[in-house]
Amino acid sequence: MRTTTPIEELDLYVWEGKADIVERVARCMASLDVEVIRADDTAISAQRIAARPSIAVVSVSVIDTGALMLRDWQATHGLPVIWVGAAPRDNDPTMYPNEYSHVLPLDFTCAELRGLISKLMIQMRAHSAQTAGADVLVAESETMRALLKEVETFADCDTSVLVHGETGVGKERIAELLHRKHSRYGTGPFVAVNCGAIPDGLFESLFFGHAKGSFTGAAVAHKGYFEQADGGTLFLDEIGDLPLYQQVKLLRVLEDGSVTRIGSATPLKVDFRLVAATNRQLPQLVKDGTFRADLYYRLAVIELIVPSLEDRGAVDKIALFKAFVSTVVGEERLESLPELPYWLADSVAAMRFAGNVRELRNLAERVGVTVRQMGAWDAQRLRRLLAGSGGAQPQAAAEPVAPVVDRSKWDMAERSRLLAALDANGWRRKDTAQYLGISRKVLWEKIRKYQIFDEEPATGESE
Ligand SMILES: Nc1ncnc2c1ncn2[C@@H]1O[C@H](COP(=O)(O)OP(=O)(O)OP(=O)(O)O)[C@@H](O)[C@H]1O
Ligand SMILES: [Mg+2]
Incomplete structure (x- = not known):
């Protein structure tokens, strides 16, 4: 082989x-x-x-x-x-x-x-x-647009920002955006640290660095995260997971604006902008005594809340879905295919994604791979894929379904008129065309354009 x-x-x-x-x-x-x-x-x-x-x-x-x-x-x-x-x-x-x-x-x-x-x-x-x-930041919904406006407003001030939101909503993306839009720190480094993944006993060495020769094997000096972020942004993700004794050390650096490497006696000035993120309720952690109140107030000078995907609604779900599918399939190739089928857009819009954008992205990428391999929106396979997609569950039928698609974009009005006309004429295309005052050819084109037979029962009528 x-x-x-x-x-x-x-x-x-x-x-x-x-x-x-x-x-x-x-x-x-x-x-x-x-x-x-x-x-x-x-x-x-x-x-x-x-x-x-x-x-x-x-x-x-x-x-x-x-x-x-x-x-x-x-x-x-x-x-x-x-x-x-x-x-x-x-x-x-x-x-x-x-x-x-x-x-x-x-x-x-x-x-x-x-x-x-x-x-x-x-x-x-x-x-x-x-x-x-990663460069495309999808924000079609009102709630996301409002958030981006806030980012614009606060990007250029030097104070700390706390980004709050459920898991996978894009907190890090918002932190990056805040960084890029900052005139002074935006050209410096963006150093992202996951506070929930710091091995025990390594906090000092990772955050403060070492001086040369500070212990056996320390052949050269090593910069810690604070120094690495100098002139830029330090992004502390999962800040709620930082143990209390580490919170004290962080607070001291924020207050002094300087760090001292392990094995050195000389404090070094550091100048960075701090952006922290969490999906936990810090005020509750403060009440429980696991998060320092003084650090909380210092971090939450400005608090940005990234809305969940459910709060953004169908427009964002579909726009994100299309963007991720397009990344996998390739823009050019996607353009050679028919538009995203309605049934698929509607299904995605009706799904709940507990893992928010990350979960939707995973689903969209799997859809993208199928579309790329099949060279078509293969309804049968995609329906199976959606049905079996892990936690992304369609909304229960009893729940009110939010307006699904951005109607203006999707020409839904025309499609609905078409469906109504077909219904009214027993799905006989000749009669429907007459009823609408258009030729059978034009009707046929519209039916194809809106992929009506993708989801309607076959009528048995042949053209
Ligand atoms: N508005 C958006 N437009 C495009 N992609 C996005 C958007 N928001 C999030 N993403 C993508 O979704 C994924 C999750 O985003 P991100 O890591 O920023 O979320 P998070 O809130 O920090 O997650 P966690 O809670 O796990 O830390 C990433 O792949 C990111 O690129
Ligand atoms: Mg994150």
Whole structure:
């Protein structure tokens, strides 16, 4: 069986320590369009990494000599890392900063290496497809438009902002927007930290950084998140999950505007804008004694509430759905297909998404893959897909169904007239055309345009 390797156009940075890893990697990659670059802490160009897919292959033996340097390197470049050798001894979770870290044995075979690289490239591509649509911020509903107005109003002031909303509503997207629109901090870095995922005992080192030589292995100085965000925005996601003792430390930095690295006595000035997000009710946490009131008041100088998808209604659901489907199918290809079928738009509009935009996005992407593969809005398959889609449940029939589609956009009025006319004439097209005062050809075109037979029972009448 012939398999195609999805390895194409790739830079491999190899940091080999003591073994002959660079040579072996180069041999394995010889027939592919892969550049194997001998890497140390200086050999990596951020511009090049931004322009080409890149992966690092690092010998575990460099951990002793360059662990901290490597952390900086990963934090700065965000490179997926393939570790060669036994799993890093100290089991330090910061050595695995993202989902792309993998380990290969020291005597790896070419097949193993290529297999792992292919897998990483597929993951990286999927990730960049996910973030590719990230620039489009869909906001068709009144509630979202009102929120964007608030963002405009508050973007350019320096005070902290608390973004509140259910899971998956787009809090981070709003934080990014606040950052980009800020004239002073907007050109600086946007450093996003998930406060719910900080390993125990690593808060200080991650947030405050280390001075060089502050402990065994600290071969170089390491900047913490506060310093990394200097001149930009520090986005603290899931702030409600930050334990009390860490809240105190955060508060102190906000009050002093300075940080002191571990092992150093010199405070360093930091200037960043803080945006925090949570899906929890902080005032309740304050009452329960698990969130400091002073930190809450400091964070919530401005509070932005991102509405749930249910509160945004059908217009946003459909607009988001179309945008995500289009990202997967491709705009050009989508334009060559008929419009989004009504039954599909209506079904999506009537669904409840407990996971909000994220859940809708997952569904839309699966629909997109089906449409791309089939080259059509395959009603049978898509209906099955919708019916089986995890938590996205259609609204119960007894509940009032909100106005479903943006009628002006969808020419619903004309479609309804058409349906009424067909009904009134027993679905006989000749009579209906006469009734409407249009030719049978025009009627036929309209029926096709509005895909009426997609959902109506066959009439048995032939043209
Ligand atoms: N208005 C929008 N337009 C386009 N995409 C959006 C919009 N809002 C959210 N998304 C997408 O939905 C997904 C979830 O968004 P995001 O991570 O910002 O949500 P969140 O509220 O921070 O989630 P969590 O509660 O899990 O932290 C992302 O893929 C994001 O790009
Ligand atoms: Mg988030």
